[in-house]
Amino acid sequence: MELQGKRILLIISGGIAAYKSLDLIRRLRERGAAVRPVMTKAAQEFVTPLAVGALSASHVYVDLFSREDEQDVGHIRLARDTDLVVVAPASADLMAKMAHGLADDLASTVLLATDRPVLVAPAMNPKMWAAPATRRNVETLKADGIRFIGPMTGEMAESSEAGVGRMAEPLEIVAAVVELLDGGPKPLAGRTAIVTSGPTHEPIDPVRYIANRSSGRQGHAIAAALAKLGADVTLVSGPVTISDPAGVKTVHVERADEMLEAVVSRLPADIAVMVAAVADWRVATSAGQKIKKKSGEPPPPLVLAENPDILKTVGHHDKRPKLVVGFAAETQDVEKNGRDKLLRKGADLIVANDVSPETGIMGGTRNRVKIISAKGVEEWPDLGKDEVAARLANLIAGRLAGA
Incomplete structure (x- = not known):
């Protein structure tokens, strides 16, 4: 399998696209990856830790100040004990925290503490994606070596809204993960x-x-x-x-x-x-x-x-x-x-x-x-x-x- 033995830390932030994270977990596990999820407080308003845990077959991490999870400085362990960190969906708020080095919850703290590659799949309203502050944050993150997949063009959850802001589809994210971890075919090999x-x-x-x-x-x-x-x-x-x-x-x-x-x-x-x-x-x-x-x-x-x-x-x-x-x-x-x-x-x-x-x-x-x-x-x-x-x-x- 393409991702056999690979460890993926999946950070799910708030937004309607969080429902796609459930399919993403399934697709990653189909390819042999072990998925360890982290959910922000906002993410839990859209999908439940129970659903995420059931699909990942893993404990779901939600609290920076959990007595059980933090007894061995758990956020540092999460940040390092992985091959790749995937943020999907990545909200404008979480990307802003990443760009400015803020660490006020478990997800942002893990992202600041990790020394592993990070792949971000943004999802937000087109006006938010086009906002000057978001554009500055994206360029900062790219300069820091953060990899992006999407966002894509299409209909939004809001009525009559369309444009650039849809989260990449789970299979597109999986392809980007495979490419980052050098586990997949190179379509231009030999060319x-x-x-x-x-x-x-x-x-x-x-x-x-x-x-x-x-x-x-x-x-x-x-x-x-x-x-x-x-x-x-x-x-x-x-x-x-x-x-x-x-x-x-x-x-x-x-x-x-x-x-x-x-x-x-x-x-x-x-x-x-x-x-x-x-x-x-x-x-x-x-x-x-x-x-x-x-x-x-x-x-x-x-x-x-x-x-x-x-x-x-x-x-x-x-x-x-x-x-x-x-x-x-x-x-x-x-x-x-x-x-x-x-x-x-x-x-x-x-x-x-x-x-x-x-x-x-x-x-x-x-x-x-x-x-x-x-x-x-x-x-x-x-x-x-x-x-x-x-x-x-x-x-x-x-x-x-x-x-």
């Missing part, structure tokens, strides 16, 4: 992937350059997500200020021609994901010395030349990868321009997004994309860039599995 990321810098002189406003966060996240699914990934990165992702071979370049050379030299490959915001033009002849301003004289003209089209080169190459994915960063007519790019560049998928300044996507931590293929357009909700990367990696794995 090779090339990912480009970040901007390119095209020199005007030794000091100045032409570039795009790209942080590299999305490309780096995609490289990491593909590697997590088992792919052998080479990341070709332009100049960025973020760290190289773990488990990925990273090649650093500056200019578009260097990026093209690095990509083509690594063909053939199974997957190519061209995320980099490559500068469309370069200065035809860059100056060997810094160009000096001269009083009373106009600025020197810059004669531009077109840079190589890396996506089009890969899409039409005689060693073309089995699956070619391009990105279309647009400020208008996003879907139309994405469809045009799909045809012109020879791509299988285009990930199109609106990068107008007011969206904050360029350089930010979130993204809202449309997936364009010959079959049509699929619009994804506003997600963190790590979540977009995970979804795209799974989409790629599915496409290759069906090829």
Whole structure:
């Protein structure tokens, strides 16, 4: 069984989605895991410790000041005597406590005391999920290494409410648990992937350059997500200020021609994901010395030349990868321009997004994309860039599995 012998500490917080925790317990135990539950006071308003205990075949922990459970500092034992901590559902309140290091009940104390991996499955009203305070807390938790599954888009418990906030389904959470504990199959094992990321810098002189406003966060996240699914990934990165992702071979370049050379030299490959915001033009002849301003004289003209089209080169190459994915960063007519790019560049998928300044996507931590293929357009909700990367990696794995 996939989770045979694994110990899961399941923390159930308050919210109507707590009823799904009962099925989650059953699904985890079906796969051989031992589940030890912790319930907040609010969780007990939605499901009973009796039901949770019956399904888990375990004592249910509810009280930080229990004389029986705390006689050997039980909250520390709970925090350490496990392979993985799963919080499902994770309420906005509990995530806020986690982000700020609060420990005023058993669940928050265990989470502060644990040194084990933590997987969080948020569940709340869409307005709560979108609230600035929640967004800050989520980014803090991600920076602390907390892993997330969901939330998903759909109908809420409240009448006529829909949006991002539904807890991931139990089987989706189980899949994330299996992946975290390295107990499951890697759908991209044996596959090779090339990912480009970040901007390119095209020199005007030794000091100045032409570039795009790209942080590299999305490309780096995609490289990491593909590697997590088992792919052998080479990341070709332009100049960025973020760290190289773990488990990925990273090649650093500056200019578009260097990026093209690095990509083509690594063909053939199974997957190519061209995320980099490559500068469309370069200065035809860059100056060997810094160009000096001269009083009373106009600025020197810059004669531009077109840079190589890396996506089009890969899409039409005689060693073309089995699956070619391009990105279309647009400020208008996003879907139309994405469809045009799909045809012109020879791509299988285009990930199109609106990068107008007011969206904050360029350089930010979130993204809202449309997936364009010959079959049509699929619009994804506003997600963190790590979540977009995970979804795209799974989409790629599915496409290759069906090829």
